[in-house]
Amino acid sequence: MLKDTKFGQDQLLIFDTTLRDGEQSPGAAMTLENKIEIARQLDEMGVDIIEAGFPIASEGDFLAVSKISEIIKNATVCGLARSSIGDIDRAGEALKKARKARIHTFISTSDLHMQYKLQMSRDQVLEAIHKSVTRALDYTDDVQWSPEDGTRTDHDFLVLSVKTALDAGAKTINIPDTVGYTAPGESAYIINMLRERIPEIDNVVISTHCHNDLGMAVANALAAVNAGARQVECTINGLGERAGNAALEEIVMATRVRNDIMPYKTNIDTTKITHLSRLVSDATGFPIQFNKAIVGKNAFTHEAGIHQDGMLKHAGTYEIMKPEDIGLMESSLVLGKHSGRAAVRKKLEDLGYDIGDNRLSDFFVKFKNLADRKKEVYDDDLIALMRESTGMADDDNLRVKYLKVVCGSDSPQSAELIMDVNGREMTAQATGDGPVDASFKAVTKLFPHKAKLKLYQVQAVTQGTDAQATVTVKLEENGHLVLGQSADTDTVYASVKAYVSALNNLFRRREIKTSWKEAP
Ligand code: KIV
Ligand code: ZN
Numbered sequence: 001m002l003k004d005t006k007f008g009q010d011q012l013l014i015f016d017t018t019l020r021d022g023e024q025s026p027g028a029a030m031t032l033e034n035k036i037e038i039a040r041q042l043d044e045m046g047v048d049i050i051e052a053g054f055p056i057a058s059e060g061d062f063l064a065v066s067k068i069s070e071i072i073k074n075a076t077v078c079g080l081a082r083s084s085i086g087d088i089d090r091a092g093e094a095l096k097k098a099r100k101a102r103i104h105t106f107i108s109t110s111d112l113h114m115q116y117k118l119q120m121s122r123d124q125v126l127e128a129i130h131k132s133v134t135r136a137l138d139y140t141d142d143v144q145w146s147p148e149d150g151t152r153t154d155h156d157f158l159v160l161s162v163k164t165a166l167d168a169g170a171k172t173i174n175i176p177d178t179v180g181y182t183a184p185g186e187s188a189y190i191i192n193m194l195r196e197r198i199p200e201i202d203n204v205v206i207s208t209h210c211h212n213d214l215g216m217a218v219a220n221a222l223a224a225v226n227a228g229a230r231q232v233e234c235t236i237n238g239l240g241e242r243a244g245n246a247a248l249e250e251i252v253m254a255t256r257v258r259n260d261i262m263p264y265k266t267n268i269d270t271t272k273i274t275h276l277s278r279l280v281s282d283a284t285g286f287p288i289q290f291n292k293a294i295v296g297k298n299a300f301t302h303e304a305g306i307h308q309d310g311m312l313k314h315a316g317t318y319e320i321m322k323p324e325d326i327g328l329m330e331s332s333l334v335l336g337k338h339s340g341r342a343a344v345r346k347k348l349e350d351l352g353y354d355i356g357d358n359r360l361s362d363f364f365v366k367f368k369n370l371a372d373r374k375k376e377v378y379d380d381d382l383i384a385l386m387r388e389s390t391g392m393a394d395d396d397n398l399r400v401k402y403l404k405v406v407c408g409s410d411s412p413q414s415a416e417l418i419m420d421v422n423g424r425e426m427t428a429q430a431t432g433d434g435p436v437d438a439s440f441k442a443v444t445k446l447f448p449h450k451a452k453l454k455l456y457q458v459q460a461v462t463q464g465t466d467a468q469a470t471v472t473v474k475l476e477e478n479g480h481l482v483l484g485q486s487a488d489t490d491t492v493y494a495s496v497k498a499y500v501s502a503l504n505n506l507f508r509r510r511e512i513k514t515s516w517k518e519a520p
Pocket of ligand 1: 021106146147148149176177178179209211
């Protein structure tokens with residue numbers, strides 16, 4: 001048995017990288033407002049470190065890290081940087097206003113990466129490690145270093161690289177399984193090996209960063225923790241490149257439910273998990289898999305008769321944690337057209353939405369509108385409506401006023417649309433290959449643009465033919481993605497509103513970009 005790390009026996013630091021590694025996943029780009037809101041909620045949930053972005057990567061990332069640095073009260077805000085001086089200076093600049101700032105610098109150390117990606121020798125890499133950590137220390141004494149592709153790195157060279165980073169002054173050593181290649185036994189072995197061969201590593205925090213390509217990210221991360229890692233890098237919903245990163249909610253709930261065999265403490269308020277999970281899903285447009293551990297729609301649903309029978313006798317028979325532990329409030333209250341404001345407010349609170357009186361009034365109008373068309377309004381309907389309200393803003397340039405489509409077996413289908421465009425009411429008609437195509441063409445006639453449609457996704461919110469459809473639209477302009485979402489019992493109308501919402505976000509993005517450029 002190895003000795004305890006200096007950092008302590010049982011405290012596990014949660015390092016969230018939803019806004020950096022998570023956002024790197026193709027199609028997951030988030031708006032600045034979304035990122036700020038997610039960072040705020042992560043801070044409230046008790047995350048220890050928020051990796052807010054990769055400042056050199058884009059103006060958007062720089063701005064996100066700067067703004068998040070300004071507003072976060074408790075967590076350490078971290079910016080990622082390769083080993084070049086330019087990257088580190090940019091990260092240092094973005095983190096200037098953070099109460100607690102960390103620079104996370106990395107370089108590949110596997111032979112494969114060094115030869116083909118970096119085209120650098122081992123000696124050159126060691127020199128870059130020393131220089132990058134030293135440079136980062138000019139901005140903050142909280143410097144984290146990572147050997148990219150660490151789990152596929154030759155062990156002797158990994159030891160040499162880690163020693164170099166430690167000598168230069170790194171305070172956290174993170175071991176990434178960049179390509180999701182390792183397995184629990186090996187993950188633990190690497191941490192043990194480093195602790196045996198570099199005793200001074202126990203004076204700093206050892207961290208683990210696992211990808212899920214073989215479906216083992218959480219198991220690998222927990223194996224590393226059992227071997228002495230005291231920081232876990234993870235993302236909400238397991239968001240991340242390819243198959244994603246280790247899921248925060250799984251790591252946290254696993255250590256909580258099986259604290260008998262994983263006796264670690266985190267600072268996470270687990271009741272905030274459901275809300276954050278929905279927030280990230282909304283912001284990225286990535287739906288949560290129904291059977292996803294902890295946060296999937298079915299994670300607490302018992303359908304089989306034998307399970308239901310057991311549950312009625314004692315919930316513990318088939319439930320290892322309670323829905324309320326993750327902030328999933330069960331309530332028998334189903335709303336309908338006779339429900340009042342108080343019932344709607346209570347339901348929203350149960351679902352984790354705390355809205356003020358003004359927003360409640362607007363929301364209530366939308367709720368009544370829906371309840372007139374739909375006999376029963378379920379939790380998921382309210383969540384969809386809430387998403388839609390969040391996506392709309394007073395400063396929207398485009399507003400849909402009226403839509404009529406003609407569809408059926410005879411083509412082409414047609415659409416007639418009335419829209420407010422910068423305060424002017426305008427009408428357009430278009431035909432297309434189906435009602436959605438026709439309607440989108442009508443929108444483009446009224447607001448010509450060059451943005452490319454990258455995603456058009458429709459999801460039924462509940463069961464039944466009167467179910468609302470949530471539509472997600474992603475557009476790309478000059479390499480930047482924007483998202484629009486809307487819900488309605490009329491799928492075509494929801495589609496047009498989602499499209500228009502994405503166009504409004506495009507407007508906002510252009511404004512942000514311009515103002516950022518003008519800043520000194
Ligand atoms: O997966 C990885 O190697 C990374 C590093 C930047 C830590 O995300
Ligand atoms: Zn990663």
